[in-house]
Amino acid sequence: MSAPYAIRIHETGGPEVLKKESIDPKQPGPDQALVLQSAVGLNFIDTYFRTGLYPAKFPFTPGGEGAGVVEAVGEGVTHIKPGDRVGYVASGTYATHVTLPAANLLPLPDSISDETAAAVMLKGLTAWMLLFEIRPIKKGDTLLVWAPVGGVGSLLVPWAVSLGARVIAVTSSDKKAAIARASGASEVIVGYDTVAEQVKALTDGKGVDVALDSVGKTSFDESLSSLKPRGWMISYGNASGAPDPVAPGRLAQGGSLVLTRPTLFNFIATPEALARGAGLLFGALKDGTLKADIGQRFALSDVADAHRALESGKTIGATILVP
Template sequence: MTEQNAYAIRIQKTGGPEVLAAEAIAPRAPGAGEALVRQTAVGLNFIDTYHRSGLYPMKLPATLGSEAAGVVEAVGEGVTHLKAGDRVAYLAGGTYATHYTGAAASMVSLPDFVSDEEGAALMLKGLTAWMLLFEIRPVKAGDTVLIWAPVGGVGTILTPWAAHLGARVIGVTSSEEKAAKAKALGAAEVVVGYDGVAEKVRALNGGKGVDIAFDSVGKISAEGSLGSLKPRGWFITYGNASGPVDPIPPARLAQGGSLIMTRPGVFTFLQPPGALARGAGLVFEALKAGVFKADIGQRFALKDVAEAHKALESGKTTGATILTP
């Protein structure tokens, strides 16, 4: 992709996938502390659909996208840890494009054993799994955890990583096919379907609640998560695949036995100095050790991103989806 053919996928208004449109751009030269990257792989994530639909408001017009990988073309003044030709991956706003210019401090050099596609597939989802497992209520051997969407983008990392840490994983998914894949990833048990989840989870766990519920589904799953927890259990709601969670009164947490609820965002956990390098280092180490794979379930050309959004929102994707500029 030459700079003469550079383009970005932008939205002028919020709405369905049809609002996504390609526009020619001129790649911006890097300023102090910045790097210009020719992107080779862009990750697709549910948060992109929230921005597109207006669920998470953005200033418009906007370029969507939140993670990518590529090759550094130029660096600005003061950048010493990167140089032209380096392969990098990063979390950033506005990655639905052929080129990206942004803070070099937010970019991580990719080890030789991590491909560009793996880097783009792993940054947001891998760091989200790191946050969930290590930074909120650290998962330890002997825990029992509930994972909704265990074969989704985050789930394909979260499920095997939690099992590797010694947790007993109970998954909740929508089909027998996905249940079989969840068990292959390390889930000990899987509930199929979204009705009566709490009762089914307790039946699988000797009548007891679980330590943590990792819930990316949202509106239709929140009560199932809360009902599945043991006293002082953690309800970690981190996604809205079925829509935003309805308001939960504090008394509901008391009724469940002093439950703890949090709605984390990964960027908050990456703000402390050294957090990005620490988190990415753990993700790459686990990938190298074979704990999980960068499960790339499907690929779309970046210009076909509307079709990719439709596939993601319809529940037809598994693992990560890569957009190719």
């Protein structure tokens, strides 16, 4: 294994601002643990920090999920021990080693590999939040899901279908449409033009109960216009840029619509909430409802190439970084 290092940014910009720097792993203090990472998840939010869409204090180490083996624990840590395999949602995971609050670490079942955990911890818990916590999805609901073969979308579609929902997916190519259908989408719209018009045609003019939108600027109005009265618009990403502001009157005109912009960390702020979400996620992985669709692997040191691939729209499923 190479000497310990982290990927840091000292200024906003393109993928070239991601720099590999040597580190001295920090020994854990009280209620902390030191983890040797074996896999790190790549997420679109990582690019938001890199470009400055989301503010960061420099130097900044991106990364929001990972998995590895506990090397040491601090005073007061009892639920994990050195040698345990763990998965986690945490900040600063673009590194060979991370020192984290032990409460963030979830022991991994034997049935879940490190790569699977790194691929699905943040994305899977996001899917759990979207389907179970905000506006719980029930049998008979119709959902509009954008980017259905991306990291979160590839989990959202089969999980929603398992709950008895009808999924209308929106994607950018026939290849991705075929994958979305194979994962359970009832109908797939290819291209971002006239989406609302096509949705209304597919639903006999009624619209959908919930729109799950990770695309942002180019999709936002189409999502709102696809909703039935009292429908829910859940915006959880900005892949095409931040949406334009929406006047409250627009929600009234659409039929008393509900608009929310959730952040996962508000839904896993307590150990009990994290355990609840992880329990459902691990259960869905174990029974085959979900699988870790790892479409790409990059060396962590080649993370700039991973960002270029992600931003170009060429990735399918999850992407992991290997330290």
